[in-house]
Amino acid sequence: MPLLVMKFGGTSVATLDRIRRAAKRVGREVANGYDVIVIVSAMAGKTNELVGWVEETSPLFDAREYDAVVSSGENVTAGLMALTLQEMDVPARSWQGWQVPLKTTSAHASARIEEIPTDNLNAKFAEGMKVAVVAGFQGISPEGRITTLGRGGSDTTAVAFAAAFGAERCDIYTDVDGVYTTDPRITSKARKLDKIAFEEMLELASLGAKVLQTRSVELAMRYRVPLRVVSSFEEYDPNAGTIVCDEEEIMESNVVSGVAHSRDEAKVTLLSVADRPGVAAAIFGALSEAGVNVDMIIQNISEEGRTDMTFSCPTNQVARADRCVQEAREKKLINFHGLEVDSDVCKVSVVGIGMRSHTGVAAQMFEALSAEGINIKVITTSEIKISVLIDRKYLELAVQALHDAFGLEKSG
Ligand code: ADP
Ligand code: ASP
């Protein structure tokens, strides 16, 4: 029997009515002759509420208990989706991550999937079950504790199941009708892409385009999973949405194909650290051990053997970073004269595989930002992206200016 994976995000299962709508789509694929694995997120807003409860209870929480709490939202929707399907006479049952079992590493709150044995679900499909509804985002560690895969992790659950079960396709049903040149909530000029290359999608996702979790794109690329992003609110159309595929399958190409943003960034500067071998290793080693996701790094010009070291990280990790470097200073592992935090910054990036063969993209980007009077605080580049850190109040303006400057409204 051919098999499909269908993943419904939080807004697509936000109410009982929407769960019914989603279940009808599943029912249609069953009628088309498919066995279906449905991956569900928690109802919209639920995970944020659970995270809030954890942070209020324990600001520097034990990540194992964080996972025990925040994974629970998906349990509710998995059961409700299975019940809804049963009411429609579709043979369905729900599975929590540990029941499958979806085995992960023990990196709580950002665990990676290690293995998905197929025997349990396949035995049920063989007995006549048509739909396995699996709670997204969660798994089980080698120690037998519940883990979660990082925010947006249900996308990764979906792609991993599609790879493990050899699904014909993995459809990600969400609240937009595909992947756009930029977040359509920021500019109405954003254009939907019919196709996007894995590598570009990977960069866009890792730079903040939350329509797909980064790890889900990595897995789809590695295991050649046909991946499609579609709207769960529009009428069914087999050609709708965006296909994420190999570069070679894409005819049109702009040099820059998308603009991504990440709103909640902070810029942290350690003032006057010693400029000698081993210092950067000590600082960033300690931050990494404390679970701080450092992104951009700059070391300023050295004066008299001392220098300022600046890095960026998510705003909600500043307290953790602060505590970590203060502790390292107390233990005399590092030394600095002060700490400056700018929590009002954001990151805006342009992405495109065309950048490999075109020069001048950085200059064009900086000119477009300067024409709007936007000051750039930090810059990083890779082969197919350029990112800048700027004041958060300019986020929308910067995204719109770059979308215009690179002509993204029209296809190339
Ligand atoms: P779900 O709850 O279905 O997983 P998410 O909120 O995680 O949905 O992701 C969908 C959202 O991603 C959209 O509502 C949109 O605002 C945002 N988004 C950011 N960048 C893009 C982009 N380039 N294309 C489409 N959507 C984007
Ligand atoms: N519910 C989780 C989150 O909000 C996982 C997901 O929706 O993908 O991050």
Ligand code: MG
């Ligand atoms: Mg999501």
